[in-house]
Amino acid sequence: MKRRAFLKFATMASASALAAPYVHAQSKKFSGITLRMNGFGGLWDETIIKTVVGPLEERTGMKIQFTPGSQSTELVKLIASRENPPYDIFQADSAYMVELLKNDLIEEFSERDIPSVKRILPGFQEYGNFGIPFAVSSVVPVYNSESVKQPLTSYSDIARPDLVGQVVLPAPTFDTTSLYLLGIAEENGGSISNMEPAYNVLADAKPNIVALAQATVAQLQMFQNQEASAGIFWDGRAYELRSKGVPMVTVVPPQGIYSINNYVTIVKGTKHPEAIHEFAEQFLSDKSMLGLPAAFRYAATTDVKLPDEYRQDLLYNSPERLSLRKNIDWNKWIADRNERIERVNKVLRS
Known part of the structure; x- marks a missing residue:
C-alpha cells in the first residue's frame, strides 16, 4: 500500500474510532x-x-x-x-x-x-x-435502652412519672413533627377535631420535658450527648443514632403510626x-x-x-x-396549626 493511501486509511479509521463514542452519546x-x-x-x-x-x-x-x-x-x-x-x-x-x-x-x-x-x-x-x-418517614416514640429501663409503648408514655427530666420533643411549629400530638389525642379518646386529650397529657408530661427542639439536628445532638433519653423523633434519625452507637429504640405504637x-x-x-x-x-x-x-x-x-x-x-x-399507618386530614391539620402552637406554649408555660 502506498504511503499516501495508508495515511488516508489510518486517518479515516482514527476519525471513525473517535466518532463512535460521540455518536453513542x-x-x-x-x-x-x-x-x-x-x-x-x-x-x-x-x-x-x-x-x-x-x-x-x-x-x-x-x-x-x-x-x-x-x-x-x-x-x-x-x-x-x-x-x-x-x-x-x-x-x-x-x-x-x-x-x-x-x-x-x-x-x-x-x-x-x-x-x-x-x-x-x-x-x-x-x-x-x-x-x-x-x-416514608414516621414520627414515633423513642428511648435510650441504657437509661430507660421500662420500654415505652405509646406516644402518651412521655408523661410517665419515671421519665422526669428526660424527655425532649419537637416544637409544635411544624405540621409534620407535631403529628405526635395527634397520636396522643387519639390514644386518649380524642381526634383531629378534639385535641384536648393531647394537651392534658402534655400537662402531665411537663416535669419530664427538658426541651422543645426547634430543629431535628438539635434534638439528635441532645440524644447523642445524653441530655435527654426519651421523646418523639423521626424513625430514620433514631436509626442514625443507633448506627453511631447510641442504643436508641424505635417504638411501634399499637394504636397507629403517624407518617x-x-x-x-x-x-x-x-x-x-x-x-x-x-x-x-x-x-x-x-x-x-x-x-x-x-x-x-x-x-x-x-x-x-x-x-x-x-x-x-x-x-x-x-x-x-x-396496617398501622394512620390516615391524616392534612388540610384540617394545617388549618389548626396556630391553635396548636398557642395551646402547647400555654400548657408548658403555665
Missing part, C-alpha cells in the same frame, strides 16, 4: 436536557444523586441540577415565579403538597406517562396522581415533561428505591424486595406494620 434520548430540582442537602441529596441521578444520566444523558434549601423558602420562590418557574421537579412532603395544590403549581400525571406507579403500595398516593411518593410521604412533583410550566416522566421511572426502579432505605432506613413506597439487613431497622417492614 448523542443517541441517548435526553442528552442536552438539564432538569432543575430543589434538594434538602447533605446525605439525602447525595443518596438521590448516587442512586437515581447517576444511573439516569448514564442511561439517558439527562442531567439534574440540585438547589438545596428549605421547602418553605423554595416554595415561596416557586409561587413568586410561577410564570417562569425555577424548578422542573419539586420535592415536597405530605404537608407541603397541600400548598402546591392550593396554589396550582404542579401537574397531574397518568399511568401511561409513568407505568411504574402501578408498583406503589396502597395508601401512599395521598393526592392521587399529583406527586410520586418515594419515601409523612416525600414526593417528587411535576412543576407546571416545565418544558420537559417527558424527561420528568423518565426521571420518575428511574426513581421507582428497584435500585433507586432502595437508596434512601439504605442510607436512612426510611420506608420505601413500592413493592421492592427489601434486604434483610434493612428490614430489621425499617418501621414499615410488613403488611401488619403497614
Whole structure:
C-alpha cells in the first residue's frame, strides 16, 4: 500500500474510532436536557444523586441540577415565579403538597406517562396522581435502652412519672413533627377535631420535658450527648443514632403510626415533561428505591424486595406494620396549626 493511501486509511479509521463514542452519546434520548430540582442537602441529596441521578444520566444523558434549601423558602420562590418557574421537579412532603395544590403549581400525571406507579403500595398516593411518593418517614416514640429501663409503648408514655427530666420533643411549629400530638389525642379518646386529650397529657408530661427542639439536628445532638433519653423523633434519625452507637429504640405504637410521604412533583410550566416522566421511572426502579432505605432506613413506597439487613431497622417492614399507618386530614391539620402552637406554649408555660 502506498504511503499516501495508508495515511488516508489510518486517518479515516482514527476519525471513525473517535466518532463512535460521540455518536453513542448523542443517541441517548435526553442528552442536552438539564432538569432543575430543589434538594434538602447533605446525605439525602447525595443518596438521590448516587442512586437515581447517576444511573439516569448514564442511561439517558439527562442531567439534574440540585438547589438545596428549605421547602418553605423554595416554595415561596416557586409561587413568586410561577410564570417562569425555577424548578422542573419539586420535592415536597405530605404537608407541603397541600400548598402546591392550593396554589396550582404542579401537574397531574397518568399511568401511561409513568407505568411504574402501578408498583406503589396502597395508601401512599395521598393526592392521587399529583406527586410520586418515594419515601416514608414516621414520627414515633423513642428511648435510650441504657437509661430507660421500662420500654415505652405509646406516644402518651412521655408523661410517665419515671421519665422526669428526660424527655425532649419537637416544637409544635411544624405540621409534620407535631403529628405526635395527634397520636396522643387519639390514644386518649380524642381526634383531629378534639385535641384536648393531647394537651392534658402534655400537662402531665411537663416535669419530664427538658426541651422543645426547634430543629431535628438539635434534638439528635441532645440524644447523642445524653441530655435527654426519651421523646418523639423521626424513625430514620433514631436509626442514625443507633448506627453511631447510641442504643436508641424505635417504638411501634399499637394504636397507629403517624407518617409523612416525600414526593417528587411535576412543576407546571416545565418544558420537559417527558424527561420528568423518565426521571420518575428511574426513581421507582428497584435500585433507586432502595437508596434512601439504605442510607436512612426510611420506608420505601413500592413493592421492592427489601434486604434483610434493612428490614430489621425499617418501621414499615410488613403488611401488619403497614396496617398501622394512620390516615391524616392534612388540610384540617394545617388549618389548626396556630391553635396548636398557642395551646402547647400555654400548657408548658403555665
